[in-house]
Amino acid sequence: MKIVKRLRAMMGNRDNATVFWNIVGSVGIKGASMILNVCLLPAYMSYFSDQTVLGVWVTLVAAVTWILTFDLGVGNGLRNRLAVALVKRDLAAAKELISSAYVIIGALVVLFCVGGVLVARFLNWNSVLSVSPMLLSLTVLLRAVVVLLLAVLLNFWLKLVFSILYAMQQNAIPNLLSLISNVLILGFLLMNQGSTASVKLVNLALFYFGAINFPILLATVILFGTRLREARPNPAYWRKERAWDVLAFGSQFLFIQLSLMIINMTNEIIITRLLGPEKTVVYQVYYRIFYFVVTLFSIVTNPVWSAITKAHALQDLQRIRRLSRWLFAGAGLLSVLCLAIVPVFAWLQGVWLGIHAIQASTVDAMLFALFSTVMMFVLAESCVANGIGMIKLQMISFAVAAVVKVPLSLYAIHIYKYWISIVAANTVVLLPYVILQPFVLRRQLREPAAA
Numbered sequence: 001m002k003i004v005k006r007l008r009a010m011m012g013n014r015d016n017a018t019v020f021w022n023i024v025g026s027v028g029i030k031g032a033s034m035i036l037n038v039c040l041l042p043a044y045m046s047y048f049s050d051q052t053v054l055g056v057w058v059t060l061v062a063a064v065t066w067i068l069t070f071d072l073g074v075g076n077g078l079r080n081r082l083a084v085a086l087v088k089r090d091l092a093a094a095k096e097l098i099s100s101a102y103v104i105i106g107a108l109v110v111l112f113c114v115g116g117v118l119v120a121r122f123l124n125w126n127s128v129l130s131v132s133p134m135l136l137s138l139t140v141l142l143r144a145v146v147v148l149l150l151a152v153l154l155n156f157w158l159k160l161v162f163s164i165l166y167a168m169q170q171n172a173i174p175n176l177l178s179l180i181s182n183v184l185i186l187g188f189l190l191m192n193q194g195s196t197a198s199v200k201l202v203n204l205a206l207f208y209f210g211a212i213n214f215p216i217l218l219a220t221v222i223l224f225g226t227r228l229r230e231a232r233p234n235p236a237y238w239r240k241e242r243a244w245d246v247l248a249f250g251s252q253f254l255f256i257q258l259s260l261m262i263i264n265m266t267n268e269i270i271i272t273r274l275l276g277p278e279k280t281v282v283y284q285v286y287y288r289i290f291y292f293v294v295t296l297f298s299i300v301t302n303p304v305w306s307a308i309t310k311a312h313a314l315q316d317l318q319r320i321r322r323l324s325r326w327l328f329a330g331a332g333l334l335s336v337l338c339l340a341i342v343p344v345f346a347w348l349q350g351v352w353l354g355i356h357a358i359q360a361s362t363v364d365a366m367l368f369a370l371f372s373t374v375m376m377f378v379l380a381e382s383c384v385a386n387g388i389g390m391i392k393l394q395m396i397s398f399a400v401a402a403v404v405k406v407p408l409s410l411y412a413i414h415i416y417k418y419w420i421s422i423v424a425a426n427t428v429v430l431l432p433y434v435i436l437q438p439f440v441l442r443r444q445l446r447e448p449a450a451a
Contacts, residue, residue: 029175036182041288043189045281045356047204053197055277056129056136057204058284060145062268064152073257074101075163077250080389082167083309091230098228099237101160101246109157116149130272140198144205151209158216161223168227169310171303177215184211252391259398263405263426270409271419279419282358285349286365286423290338290372297334297376301327301383308387320388321445327380328438335373342366364420371427374434381437393440397433405429 048054078101085093125141126133162174188207192200224232268280304323311319341348346360385391405425412421 029172029179033175033179033182036179036186037288037292040182040186040189041284042353042356043186045353047189047192047200048197050135050197051278051281052131052135052276053201055272055280056131056141057201058280059129059268059272059277060148061208062265064145064148065265073250073252073254074104074246075160075250076253076386077101077246077248078160079163079167079306080249080309080386081246082164083306084313086167087310087313093242094228095231095234096237096239096242097246098160098164098231099233099235100239100243101163102157102233103235103238104243104247105157105160109153112153112156113150116153117146120145120149130276136198136201140202144201147202147205147209151205151212154209154213155216158213158220161216161220164223164228166302166306167309169303169306171299171306173219175299177219180215181212184215249389252395253386256391256394256398259395259402262402263398263429266406266409267422267426270406270413270422274410274413275417275419283419283423285353285358286345286368289345289348289352290341290365290368293334293338293341294372294375294379297330298379300330301379305383305387308384312388317445320384324384324441324445327383328377331376331380334376338369338372338376342369361420364423367420367423367427371423374427374430377434378430381434381441384441385437388444390440390444393437394433397436401429401433 044054044057045051048057078097082094082097085091085097120142124138125145126136126138129141131141165171165173185208188204188211192203195203267283271280271283304327308320308323311317311323342362342365345362345365349360350357382391382394385394408429409422409425412425413419415421
């Protein structure tokens with residue numbers, strides 16, 4: 001009964017209702033996405049009958065996706081600043097912020113297009129990816145790399161609309177767009193089973209280009225043709241002071257993004273280089289099952305981040321503390337779910353992958369469960385810190401973690417010759433932040449709103 005009363009009280013508040021329905025909508029859409037992801041890996045395995053080629057694809061996508069972290073923090077900076085402008089109903093400021101952000105990212109895209117293609121042409125991709133030219137020629141690999149690079153660069157620019165939607169507390173829409181992209185990719189994988197490994201790799205890269213970009217482009221056109229008609233981006237509304245404001249605040253997020261990139265996005269690269277592409281596929285099986293839970297929790301953090309930013313703009317510390325308690329409770333509950341997956345992991349992946357199932361290990365599953373638990377508390381603590389703009393501890397903690405992670409991973413793999421070592425290393429380097437951040441937040445949220 002107490003829970004029901006709390007829910008009724010929460011729904012009586014318009015802001016709480018917005019957060020609640022964003023979470024419900026996001027969970028529903030993300031639930032569909034998770035079911036889809038369950039189908040994607042076996043579909044990839046069927047499409048690429050050779051696990052080495054699949055490992056190459058996974059590694060290439062992970063590598064080019066790094067580019068999304070080099071936005072100078074513009075996306076997150078825009079998200080926080082635009083949320084404040086919308087709270088104040090300042091459409092002129094909103095238009096200048098949006099226009100300035102699109103100009104900055106557009107310039108970066110042009111720069112990366114030229115530089116990225118030039119660099120790609122000078123690399124020996126067979127050596128970089130540890131794959132024989134008899135299986136995939138250098139020409140084929142270069143073609144796939146260039147197409148994926150251009151796909152991610154366009155996505156890099158278009159995804160600014162996600163930050164705008166987050167600032168508007170419309171978090172379910174980006175999840176829906178991602179779901180549509182994955183549905184398109186799954187359909188392609190199921191309908192294109194013939195031809196050689198080389199043709200399949202290039203064709204998938206070409207289709208991937210359209211699948212990840214067209215839904216976002218369509219959503220952008222609709223948004224700026226309807227609700228944000230008065231704030232649609234226009235180069236004439238570029239304002240140097242707005243750009244510097246977004247960059248100054250966003251650069252702190254950039255530093256954090258770069259650190260997290262080194263921590264989380266180097267896993268496939270290191271495993272591929274030291275142990276072979278096929279081990280990347282094994283890593284992906286564990287990753288997708290356990291990150292199912294982490295992704296579920298991340299659905300909650302996105303709308304809560306925007307709600308905390310709005311509450312902070314209104315100096316409502318009581319609301320921020322209440323949202324924080326719900327976040328930490330959710331992280332704790334889902335951590336129990338991660339641990340519950342461990343004893344049934346072998347059965348789960350067997351049902352999921354069928355004949356493509358891997359040899360499961362309870363120890364590996366336990367280490368992945370612990371890593372997932374740490375990541376959920378990182379998400380919870382960072383959500384609150386990002387919402388109130390207090391991110392200094394993140395910058396320091398993640399920078400130290402990034403410096404330590406790679407040599408620690410290399411040393412552990414050198415000693416144990418096993419891919420799970422990199423997961424253990426990630427867990428160890430993130431623990432200090434998880435331990436320290438609650439103390440900083442508690443002190444900050446005890447201070448008077450005027451401080």
